[in-house]
Amino acid sequence: MTALSRRVFAISAASAAAGLGVAATAQSSVADEPSPQAAASLGLSNSNAAIHQEVVFVASPGRVYRTLTDARLFDKVVLLSGAVQEMSLAGAPAVISAVPGGAFSLFAGYITGRQIELSPGVRIVQTWRSAAWAPHVYSIARFELVDDPRGAKVVFDHTGFPNSDALGLASGWRKHYWEPMAKVLA
Numbered sequence: 001m002t003a004l005s006r007r008v009f010a011i012s013a014a015s016a017a018a019g020l021g022v023a024a025t026a027q028s029s030v031a032d033e034p035s036p037q038a039a040a041s042l043g044l045s046n047s048n049a050a051i052h053q054e055v056v057f058v059a060s061p062g063r064v065y066r067t068l069t070d071a072r073l074f075d076k077v078v079l080l081s082g083a084v085q086e087m088s089l090a091g092a093p094a095v096i097s098a099v100p101g102g103a104f105s106l107f108a109g110y111i112t113g114r115q116i117e118l119s120p121g122v123r124i125v126q127t128w129r130s131a132a133w134a135p136h137v138y139s140i141a142r143f144e145l146v147d148d149p150r151g152a153k154v155v156f157d158h159t160g161f162p163n164s165d166a167l168g169l170a171s172g173w174r175k176h177y178w179e180p181m182a183k184v185l186a
Contacts, residue, residue: 053173064185078106100117102114125142137161141156
């Protein structure tokens, strides 16, 4: 976390605390950071993997949003990704709820989760999990859709997954989402 983002976080936390009637200060500096040993004793970790990818599609943000939230359109992505054949998955169609709190099931049920936030043409936030993970493990996938001179930029962040899956997930997003989506949206 950069010094600026720590400061913004500290100011936000102080504002929230003040709104709850709790006294807090918004002062933060790099010197205020605990040592690695102190951080570990507090349960802090700076070693969690995260994925940040940005990809531009020749389509409007609304069209990209629909492709990610309409099961019929997303099935085209799945078919073009080759994942069904690669992973020997039965061809069960995608199921995608269009309401916050609703469930989704993709890639023949290999990927499941719930919609946390749905802002048409702007943002999708999901709990997201692989069938290969332990039953209690869920990650967060966040798709920000931004206008771009070439079309729509997806600013994508994925956190909370097992560190050992980082490389596979990072390449999987490109291979099974972004590349086939580019073909669907062409």
